[in-house]
Amino acid sequence: MQENFVLVTGATGGLGRRTVRELVRRGVPVVVGGRRRDTVEALTAEVAAAGVGCLPFVADLADLASVRRGLEELGDVRLRGLVANAGMNSRRDARTADGFEINFGVNVLAHQLVLWSLRDHLEPGARVVVLSSGVHEPDNMLARRAGIPAPTWMGARNLALPDDAEPGRRIEAGTVRYSTSKLASVLQARGLQAHFRDTGRDVDVFAVDPGLMVDTGLGREIPRWLQPPLRALGYALTPFVANMRLSGTSARSMVSLLLDDGWHGRGFQYLDGLRPKDPSPDAMRDELATELWTQSAELVGITVPRLR
Numbered sequence: 001m002q003e004n005f006v007l008v009t010g011a012t013g014g015l016g017r018r019t020v021r022e023l024v025r026r027g028v029p030v031v032v033g034g035r036r037r038d039t040v041e042a043l044t045a046e047v048a049a050a051g052v053g054c055l056p057f058v059a060d061l062a063d064l065a066s067v068r069r070g071l072e073e074l075g076d077v078r079l080r081g082l083v084a085n086a087g088m089n090s091r092r093d094a095r096t097a098d099g100f101e102i103n104f105g106v107n108v109l110a111h112q113l114v115l116w117s118l119r120d121h122l123e124p125g126a127r128v129v130v131l132s133s134g135v136h137e138p139d140n141m142l143a144r145r146a147g148i149p150a151p152t153w154m155g156a157r158n159l160a161l162p163d164d165a166e167p168g169r170r171i172e173a174g175t176v177r178y179s180t181s182k183l184a185s186v187l188q189a190r191g192l193q194a195h196f197r198d199t200g201r202d203v204d205v206f207a208v209d210p211g212l213m214v215d216t217g218l219g220r221e222i223p224r225w226l227q228p229p230l231r232a233l234g235y236a237l238t239p240f241v242a243n244m245r246l247s248g249t250s251a252r253s254m255v256s257l258l259l260d261d262g263w264h265g266r267g268f269q270y271l272d273g274l275r276p277k278d279p280s281p282d283a284m285r286d287e288l289a290t291e292l293w294t295q296s297a298e299l300v301g302i303t304v305p306r307l308r
């Protein structure tokens with residue numbers, strides 16, 4: 001019998017690596033996604049040594065040609081789960097190889113290509129988990145205290161290509177570009193769930209806020225000298241602050257969403273860890289989900305049916 005895998009993007013660091021290790025502990029075959037072949041191979045070797053099936057998915061999400069090559073190399077894999085986890089929180093006004101704003105390009109657009117390309121590889125009962133964040137919620141005080149402002153939706157095309165945006169439709173702060181990309185992640189999950197509903201597919205799509213995790217590499221752009229004291233403070237606060245978690249805790253939640261029967265058939269949910277909650281009002285606007293679905297497809301060069 002063919003094995004069914006769980007594919008995790010961004011598996012070589014932080015939450016993704018924790019999730020892979022937790023899946024392997026439960027004997028679940030994994031596809032290890034990462035941008036560098038050497039780090040992907042190091043992890044696939046670790047998984048293989050544990051006697052669990054493993055395949056590499058080498059793709060730099062800041063370069064769609066690399067994503068297409070990685071998908072081609074991956075071939076015809078059967079999936080019981082897909083975790084769109086890779087992400088970056090960059091304050092730099094940088095562009096991907098395809099000219100997209102870097103946070104939106106990596107966190108959203110590249111994943112749109114991956115999710116669409118692998119949709120028919122998902123087995124009945126499969127789960128898709130898209131990593132969002134509480135930073136997309138306008139009333140999330142922890143995010144505001146951590147210095148990440150609420151999102152500003154400017155339209156998918158303007159977010160992807162800010163250099164072409166009409167005046168006033170460009171986000172200047174990198175922190176807002178990040179929080180807005182995480183609003184887009186919820187809209188992306190909703191669009192994909194709507195597509196599966198339209199096509200009668202038995203696949204659940206979740207958008208997850210894993211909580212503020214101080215033990216991952218997401219804050220890598222914080223000045224080096226500031227990282228150790230901030231991390232120490234974060235470890236001290238984590239047990240006492242709701243919505244702060246270590247990545248091991250979040251990884252166990254992810255694995256529950258991917259594997260446990262209780263989550264099957266729920267349809268779209270936004271979760272804080274394992275607690276279903278309402279995403280932001282913007283994230284529930286159907287016209288924004290449809291806009292992202294249509295415009296992201298055009299931007300990454302795929303053809304998608306209209307959402308009904």
Ligand SMILES: NC(=O)c1ccc[n+]([C@@H]2O[C@H](COP(=O)([O-])OP(=O)(O)OC[C@H]3O[C@@H](n4cnc5c(N)ncnc54)[C@H](OP(=O)(O)O)[C@@H]3O)[C@@H](O)[C@H]2O)c1
Binds near residue numbers: 012013035059
């Ligand atoms: N940490 C938090 O507090 C927090 C809170 C809410 C949501 N999240 C979300 O959780 C997810 C995981 O973040 P994390 O905290 O585990 O961060 P992390 O430790 O920085 O891990 C991010 C992963 O994404 C990969 N990645 C980044 N750019 C990539 C690219 N161009 N191509 C392919 N892979 C790329 C990284 O690869 P390398 O290993 O090669 O660097 C790494 O494996 C992200 O989507 C993040 O937005 C995190």
